[in-house]
Each structure stands twice: as structure tokens, then as C-alpha cells.
Amino acid sequence: MFEYEFMREAFIASTFIAITAGIVGVFVVSRNMSFLSHTLSEIGFAGAAFGILVGISPLAGMILFTLISSIAVGSLSTESSRREASISAISSLFIGLGILFLSLSSESSSYATNILFGSIVGISAKEVTQLMFLAIFVIVVFIISYKPLTFDSFDHIGAQASGLNTRLLSVVFLITLALSVSIGAQIVGSLLVFVLLTLPGATARYLVHSVPKLLMISVGLSLAGVWLGLYLAFVTNWPVTFFISAFEVIAYFLGLSYKNWKLSH
Amino acid sequence: MIEVKNLTKSFGKQVVFKDINFKIADGEFVSIVGRNGAGKTTLVKILMGLEKKTSGEIVMGHKNQIGYVPQFRNIDLDYPLNIEQFMRLNLKFTLNPQKRRHDSEEVERILQQTNLSEIRDRPLGLASGGEKQKAYLAQALVNRPEILILDESTASLDVDVKIQLMDLVSELNKKHGLTVLFITHDSELTKRYTKRALLFENKSVESIDVNQIAEDMFE
Ligand SMILES: Nc1ncnc2c1ncn2[C@@H]1O[C@H](COP(=O)(O)OP(=O)(O)O)[C@@H](O)[C@H]1O
Ligand SMILES: [Mg+2]
Numbered sequence: 001m002f003e004y005e006f007m008r009e010a011f012i013a014s015t016f017i018a019i020t021a022g023i024v025g026v027f028v029v030s031r032n033m034s035f036l037s038h039t040l041s042e043i044g045f046a047g048a049a050f051g052i053l054v055g056i057s058p059l060a061g062m063i064l065f066t067l068i069s070s071i072a073v074g075s076l077s078t079e080s081s082r083r084e085a086s087i088s089a090i091s092s093l094f095i096g097l098g099i100l101f102l103s104l105s106s107e108s109s110s111y112a113t114n115i116l117f118g119s120i121v122g123i124s125a126k127e128v129t130q131l132m133f134l135a136i137f138v139i140v141v142f143i144i145s146y147k148p149l150t151f152d153s154f155d156h157i158g159a160q161a162s163g164l165n166t167r168l169l170s171v172v173f174l175i176t177l178a179l180s181v182s183i184g185a186q187i188v189g190s191l192l193v194f195v196l197l198t199l200p201g202a203t204a205r206y207l208v209h210s211v212p213k214l215l216m217i218s219v220g221l222s223l224a225g226v227w228l229g230l231y232l233a234f235v236t237n238w239p240v241t242f243f244i245s246a247f248e249v250i251a252y253f254l255g256l257s258y259k260n261w262k263l264s265h
Numbered sequence: 266m267i268e269v270k271n272l273t274k275s276f277g278k279q280v281v282f283k284d285i286n287f288k289i290a291d292g293e294f295v296s297i298v299g300r301n302g303a304g305k306t307t308l309v310k311i312l313m314g315l316e317k318k319t320s321g322e323i324v325m326g327h328k329n330q331i332g333y334v335p336q337f338r339n340i341d342l343d344y345p346l347n348i349e350q351f352m353r354l355n356l357k358f359t360l361n362p363q364k365r366r367h368d369s370e371e372v373e374r375i376l377q378q379t380n381l382s383e384i385r386d387r388p389l390g391l392a393s394g395g396e397k398q399k400a401y402l403a404q405a406l407v408n409r410p411e412i413l414i415l416d417e418s419t420a421s422l423d424v425d426v427k428i429q430l431m432d433l434v435s436e437l438n439k440k441h442g443l444t445v446l447f448i449t450h451d452s453e454l455t456k457r458y459t460k461r462a463l464l465f466e467n468k469s470v471e472s473i474d475v476n477q478i479a480e481d482m483f484e
Contacts, residue, residue, distance in 0.1 A: 030345070146358070147357070147358035148358075151354040155338075155404075157338050158354065158401075160335075161313070161333045161335045162333070162408075163314065204345075205343065209386070209388050211346070211350065
């Protein structure tokens with residue numbers, strides 16, 4: 001399959017996306033932000049549609065919208081329950097906006113399908129480079145803030161008690177989450193990017209009990225999902241997103257069964 | 266030493282405590298008692314710099330070496346990290362191999378001391394209430410604090426588990442000279458382990474002999 005230029009590009013882009021999503025996912029799950037990442041992908045859809053409408057790229061539109069919303073969320077109250085209610089209200093507004101932007105723009109509807117459901121053929125060499133740089137940026141931010149971010153994500157109260165600036169960490173994390181949603185959506189689509197951002201991280205929790213191991217398993221599952229998905233999509237011509245989500249969901253339930261089996265032994 | 270002079274804290278119009286004064290000597294093991302809502306946790310947060318004081322002065326010798334075990338923790342059944350990894354969250358980042366080795370030795374020593382060595386690989390979510398409290402204590406200890414603050418750490422534990430935990434804290438106090446501030450509602454424990462208590466009452470603080478503490482004083 002690598003004799004095709006578009007497959008090589010899709011492969012490189014997916015690899016970077018999977019590594020980023022695998023890392024970020026561990027923290028998304030431990031910070032209880034699966035719901036928020038779902039909402040961010042819907043907001044991302046509106047952003048991409050906006051990007052098409054005003055003639056900047058869908059990726060740029062997506063980053064713009066998700067960054068603004070995640071910073072807004074970060075500066076809202078820290079009361080997480082109140083946050084969830086207001087977030088779900090906002091997300092329906094954004095889906096509506098996305099549909100409006102698409103209908104106003106003159107681009108063909110295939111664009112819309114790509115944004116929503118993902119695509120492996122749509123990516124150009126230039127976009128691959130952009131995705132790579134964004135992914136590397138996210139990974140570097142994680143390496144730099146690794147120690148305090150882990151403390152805050154796995155023991156928020158303890159991190160506060162030890163005097164860490166948890167507010168700042170929250171903003172940094174939300175920014176990386178916004179970027180991950182935007183780059184992940186380029187392959188998986190905004191409808192299902194949260195699959196990559198939550199399931200591998202959640203599955204890892206059933207299997208291992210230290211942060212480095214959680215990261216390894218999560219990145220591994222994420223990579224396996226996109227590589228397998230790309231291959232099968234190439235062979236069958238079915239959508240790549242279907243294979244990726246099927247793989248991650250199966251892995252999740254296997255992980256859950258393993259944990260239950262272990263508990264009962 | 267910790268010295269608090271004319272400390273006042275209010276949240277908006279609500280005055281939590283007003284012009285309180287007390288001293289705690291190095292190496293002292295002191296109880297902090299009072300009804301729910303009297304301001305015990307708020308005082309601790311001010312000492313830690315996590316909450317702003319309204320007015321007054323705090324003089325402290327070793328500001329950076331406080332180990333604080335907070336009152337509430339949200340560790341559910343699904344919590345993934347094992348006990349040792351949970352402790353290690355509180356270690357400072359370092360690439361220096363000598364410091365890393367030193368940290369590991371410290372973790373090892375505390376695991377032994379808190380009797381957690383054998384279950385160090387167990388996910389914290391699956392640990393019992395007493396084991397969890399020991400893990401919280403162990404985590405607070407990895408940074409070698411000189412002051413330890415326990416905020417109702419023994420609440421909701423069985424009597425024998427309470428005694429185990431407090432024996433351990435008492436040993437740290439006696440052997441290593443750790444200053445301990447023990448916030449509790451348990452009058453028995455205050456009498457068994459400490460001589461003096463700071464009683465939060467009517468927006469002020471009074472230093473009393475533990476024998477003056479009556480059973481129903483903080484109900
Ligand atoms: N962040 C806050 N904002 C407003 N009021 C607070 C806050 N934290 C504590 N309080 C109030 O201050 C009082 C003292 O609380 P606290 O220190 O937790 O009491 P204690 O630990 O003695 O049970 C209570 O009335 C509580 O409602
Ligand atoms: Mg309290």
C-alpha cells in the first residue's frame with residue numbers, strides 16, 4: 001500500500017496523531033474529561049466548517065474554535081458538575097452553527113463528510129507537515145510538564161495540598177487537548193476523534209498501574225488501531241474510522257473483562 | 266516553630282475566626298479540635314499558603330517543609346495507580362541520578378515504616394480505608410517534611426486501624442522530631458497521643474490541656 005503517495009502521507013500523519021492521542025488520552029481519562037473531549041470535537045466540527053466558510057483551512061478553523069472554548073472552560077468555575085451542564089448546552093449550539101456554516105459555504109458536501117467522518121485520502125503533504133509540528137508541540141509540552149501534570153491528574157487534591165499551581169496546569173492541559181482534538185479529527189473525523197482520545201487511555205487503566213505503563217499501553221493501542229484501520233480501509237475501501245473505532249471498542253471490552261477476571265481470581 | 270499572631274479570616278461577610286493567637290513548638294504533637302465549620306481546615310490552608318489570610322501574622326521556621334494530608338480525597342474503586350506510584354506523585358522531578366537514588370531509598374524506607382511494602386503493587390482504589398490513609402500519609406512524607414498536618418485522617422477508620430496509624434505518627438514524632446498537627450473529633454485519640462489541644466470555639470482559639478476535653482465538646 002505504500003506505493004501510493006497518499007497512503008504514505010496518511011500513514012505518517014496517523015502515526016503522529018495516534019502517539020499524541022494515546023498520551024493525551026491517559027490524562028483525559030484520569031482528569032474525568034472524556035465528556036469535555038467529546039464536546040470539544042463537536043466544537044471542532046463547527047470550527048472546521050467556519051474555516052471552510054471564511055476560506056482559512058478547516059484545521060485552522062478547528063484549532064481556533066477549540067482553543068477559545070477550552071480556555072473559556074478553564075477560566076469558568078472549577079465546579080465540574082456545573083461545568084458539564086453548561087458544556088452540553090454549548091455543544092448543541094456549536095453543532096447547529098457547524099451545519100449553518102457548511103450550508104452557507106459554497107464548497108461541496110464531500111468536505112463536510114470528511115470533517116465529520118474523517119478520511120485518508122484528503123490529506124496533502126503540506127497538511128501532514130502541519131499535523132506533525134502540532135503533534136510534536138503537544139508532546140514537548142507534555143514532557144516539560146510531565147511531573148506536575150501527572151500529580152495533578154492522578155491526585156488533584158494532593159497536588160493542591162502540595163502547593164502546585166493546578167489552575168495553570170489545567171489551562172496548559174486544555175490547550176493541548178484542543179490541539180489534539182483538532183489534529184486527531186483530520187484522520188478520524190470530528191464525530192469520532194474522542195474515541196482515540198479516551199478509549200486507549202481508559203483500556204490501559206484496566207491493565208497496568210503506573211503512569212509510564214499507562215502511557216505505553218495507551219499509545220500502543222492507539223497506534224495499533226490507526227495502523228490496522230489504515231490497512232483495512234486500504235484493502236476494503238471501507239471507512240478508516242469504522243475500523244479504528246471497532247478496534248478500540250473491542251480492546252476496551254477485552255480490557256474490562258480482563259480486569260473483572262483478575263478481580264474474581 | 267509556628268507562631269500565629271492576631272490572625273483573622275473571613276469569607277466575604279462570614280467571619281471564620283478573629284484575632285487568634287497561638288504557638289506550636291518544634292517537635293510538638295498537638296491536637297486541633299472544634300466543631301464542624303469552626304475553621305480548622307481553613308487555618309491549615311492559610312498555614313500552607315493555599316488560602317489567603319484576612320489579617321494578622323504567621324511566623325514559621327520551615328515554610329516549605331510541610332506535609333499535609335487533606336481531609337477529603339477522591340480515590341474511587343477504579344483508581345489505577347498502585348500504592349507506590351501514588352506515593353511517588355509527590356516526588357520532585359529530577360534527572361540527577363544521585364537524587365533519584367536517594368528518593369527511591371526514601372520511598373523504600375517509608376513503605377517499610379508505614380507497613381505498606383507488601384501491598385505496594387496493589388491499585389490504591391482496591392486498598393482498604395486504613396491502607397488508603399497510610400498511603401496518603403506516606404505520600405506526604407516523601408518530601409521529608411518537618412511539619413506534618415493530618416486533617417481528620419482517622420475519621421471513619423476502625424478503632425484498631427486508628428491506633429495503628431496514630432502509633433506510626435507518634436513514632437515519627439518521637440524518633441524523627443516531626444512536628445505534628447492532628448485535626449480530629451476523637452477525644453480519646455487526643456488524650457492518648459497528645460498533651461495539648463487548640464480548641465476552635467466562638468471564632469477564637471484557646472490552648473487547653475487534653476484532660477479538659479469532654480466527650481461531646483465538638484458535636
Ligand atoms: N472557600 C470557601 N468559601 C466560603 N466559605 C468557606 C470556604 N471554605 C470554608 N468556608 C467556610 O468556613 C467555615 C470553616 O470551614 P472549615 O475550615 O472547613 O471548618 P472545619 O475544618 O473546622 O470543619 C465554614 O463555615 C465553611 O463553610
Ligand atoms: Mg475540616
